[in-house]
Amino acid sequence: MNSNGVSLWPELWQALGETLQMAIAALAIGGLAGLLVGIALYVTRAGNILANRPVFLVLNVLVNIIRPIPFIIFITAVRPLTQALTGASYGVEAAIPALAIMATFATSRIVEQNLVALDPGVIEAARAMGAGPMRIIATVIVPETLGPLILGFTFLFVGIVDMTAVAGAIGAGGLGDFAIVYGYQRFNDVVTWTAVAVIVVMVQLAQFLGNYLARRVMRR
Amino acid sequence: MTAMVSLRDVSKVFDGASGPVRAVDGVTLDIERGDVFGVIGYSGAGKSTLVRLINALETPTSGQVVVDGTELTGLKERGLRPARAGIGFIFQQFNLLKSRTVAANVAYPLKVAKWPKAKREERVRELLEFVGLSDKAKQYPDQLSGGQKQRVGIARALATSPALLLADEATSALDPETTKDVLDLLRRVNRELGVTIVVITHEMSVVSYLCHKVAVMEHGKVVEQGDVYRVFAEPEQPVTRRFIGAALHDRPRPDVVARLRERHAGRIVTIAIRESEATADIIVTERLRAHGIDGHVVFGGITEVNSRPLGSLTFALGGPDAAIDAFLADLRAHTEVVEHTPDGDDAGPATKEVGA
Numbered sequence: 001m002n003s004n005g006v007s008l009w010p011e012l013w014q015a016l017g018e019t020l021q022m023a024i025a026a027l028a029i030g031g032l033a034g035l036l037v038g039i040a041l042y043v044t045r046a047g048n049i050l051a052n053r054p055v056f057l058v059l060n061v062l063v064n065i066i067r068p069i070p071f072i073i074f075i076t077a078v079r080p081l082t083q084a085l086t087g088a089s090y091g092v093e094a095a096i097p098a099l100a101i102m103a104t105f106a107t108s109r110i111v112e113q114n115l116v117a118l119d120p121g122v123i124e125a126a127r128a129m130g131a132g133p134m135r136i137i138a139t140v141i142v143p144e145t146l147g148p149l150i151l152g153f154t155f156l157f158v159g160i161v162d163m164t165a166v167a168g169a170i171g172a173g174g175l176g177d178f179a180i181v182y183g184y185q186r187f188n189d190v191v192t193w194t195a196v197a198v199i200v201v202m203v204q205l206a207q208f209l210g211n212y213l214a215r216r217v218m219r220r
Numbered sequence: 221m222t223a224m225v226s227l228r229d230v231s232k233v234f235d236g237a238s239g240p241v242r243a244v245d246g247v248t249l250d251i252e253r254g255d256v257f258g259v260i261g262y263s264g265a266g267k268s269t270l271v272r273l274i275n276a277l278e279t280p281t282s283g284q285v286v287v288d289g290t291e292l293t294g295l296k297e298r299g300l301r302p303a304r305a306g307i308g309f310i311f312q313q314f315n316l317l318k319s320r321t322v323a324a325n326v327a328y329p330l331k332v333a334k335w336p337k338a339k340r341e342e343r344v345r346e347l348l349e350f351v352g353l354s355d356k357a358k359q360y361p362d363q364l365s366g367g368q369k370q371r372v373g374i375a376r377a378l379a380t381s382p383a384l385l386l387a388d389e390a391t392s393a394l395d396p397e398t399t400k401d402v403l404d405l406l407r408r409v410n411r412e413l414g415v416t417i418v419v420i421t422h423e424m425s426v427v428s429y430l431c432h433k434v435a436v437m438e439h440g441k442v443v444e445q446g447d448v449y450r451v452f453a454e455p456e457q458p459v460t461r462r463f464i465g466a467a468l469h470d471r472p473r474p475d476v477v478a479r480l481r482e483r484h485a486g487r488i489v490t491i492a493i494r495e496s497e498a499t500a501d502i503i504v505t506e507r508l509r510a511h512g513i514d515g516h517v518v519f520g521g522i523t524e525v526n527s528r529p530l531g532s533l534t535f536a537l538g539g540p541d542a543a544i545d546a547f548l549a550d551l552r553a554h555t556e557v558v559e560h561t562p563d564g565d566d567a568g569p570a571t572k573e574v575g576a
Contacts, residue, residue, distance in 0.1 A: 119313070119315070121311060121313050121315040122315050122316075122318075124315065125315035125316075125317075126328070126332075127304065128275060128277060128307075128309040129304070129309075129328060129332050129376075130302060130303075130305025130306075130332050130333070132301060135332065139328075139331075143317070143319040143320075144318060144319050217319075
């Protein structure tokens with residue numbers, strides 16, 4: 001795989017590193033924040049342990065507004081915020097805040113959906129034993145839904161890899177950028193398909209890992 | 221000594237889709253220490269809400285709830301937690317934590333109550349031995365049968381040595397054999413540990429097997445309550461009669477009466493068998509002979525309520541009408557007698573109540 005007689009493998013590995021850097025940072029920050037927002041959405045629902053209509057409504061509307069924004073538009077829209085946070089306006093660092101914010105809102109919905117599937121009976125049982133809301137969140141809600149949550153995070157990781165490719169298009173580097181600059185713009189399909197293959201392998205590995213962890217947690 | 225549970229004019233109103241719903245409506249009752257108290261009602265009668273008012277999972281819209289001398293009404297959520305922790309609760313669907321082992325499930329309320337680890341482990345061993353699941357300590361709920369899950373539920377509910385145990389349809393998800401095992405275990409809990417138990421159920425068999433007292437609920441109200449045998453032997457409310465009929469199948473339905481009449485000549489009467497007339501069946505046999513009439517059993521059922529017989533037998537009687545009339549009058553002095561009058565009486569049901 002080369003371009004004008006120059007091997008592109010070093011560039012590919014660097015792009016892979018950038019993609020992993022962005023994806024892992026976004027998954028870590030967005031995953032954690034999304035977990036918290038998702039739990040908040042769940043427990044503040046009517047009838048639940050911290051039922052609070054105003055908080056629920058604000059979070060719900062916020063998630064509904066941000067999540068559907070196409071990421072390529074979102075990343076340009078938050079550029080001023082990015083610059084204030086990281087001091088950079090392009091490159092890997094500049095992409096991370098936008099990725100993390102979008103990941104947060106995407107995660108929160110996935111988390112909420114998994115929590116809603118939890119049998120409310122176990123929460124009632126914990127309440128009947130005198131447990132308070134924070135204890136119930138930490139010892140019932142999260143552990144009881146951990147398997148599906150891990151699968152949710154795996155799904156999310158794939159989505160984030162997709163977003164990093166979009167970020168690449170506006171100068172964040174990574175595999176998306178690599179495929180566009182060396183493949184698409186130079187009519188070199190081999191390069192494009194190589195980048196695709198690398199992404200497919202990466203996503204597969206993540207999926208295997210997620211499935212394995214979820215299976216262990218659910219003891220199936 | 222004060223009652224373990226005392227409800228005074230307690231109501232709970234929920235906001236339903238079509239206006240407010242009075243799930244519990246002006247209920248007043250006392251549950252004495254050491255009792256096994258049944259609350260029976262069809263689904264939607266408000267019994268699950270009632271039991272959740274007793275352990276403060278729900279707060280009443282009005283009225284007063286006092287449990288073990290503590291007035292729960294008016295307490296804030298934070299103040300209710302220790303009260304809840306002091307009341308055991310077992311559920312129809314067991315509600316065990318799937319991510320934890322049997323031992324960890326039983327230990328959960330002890331963790332909430334901040335017991336030190338060593339004491340916790342000892343207590344869990346003790347409890348699992350009591351419910352006969354010592355060998356399952358390290359298993360997960362998914363690996364257990366329904367009956368075993370409910371045993372874990374009971375062990376968990378007893379962990380902090382509560383004086384009161386609430387059982388919400390605790391056997392409704394179990395098969396009859398397992399139901400009996402669980403009811404026997406609850407009986408041991410009451411007799412050996414002295415725990416007061418409130419049993420919520422829609423099955424009369426559960427009440428008649430386990431309970432001393434019963435309250436019958438309908439439309440959020442307690443329509444009848446008292447000693448189990450008395451309530452079931454002398455039901456005052458139609459809903460109570462329905463429960464008894466559904467459980468005993470001792471009284472023929474009109475279509476059964478019609479078939480009986482096809483099969484048997486003579487008059488068809490149903491005679492109640494009760495403990496107060498412990499030898500009622502013998503009396504019937506004696507009286508038949510005394511009045512010189514024929515009678516044979518064509519339908520019926522007798523069960524035990526609180527270890528005392530209850531039910532009814534339906535006879536086809538043959539002989540002179542006057543003798544039969546005399547026989548029935550004789551019996552009525554002892555027990556309730558219903559004569560199923562012949563078909564052709566279009567004015568009403570073919571079954572006429574002839575006073576007890």
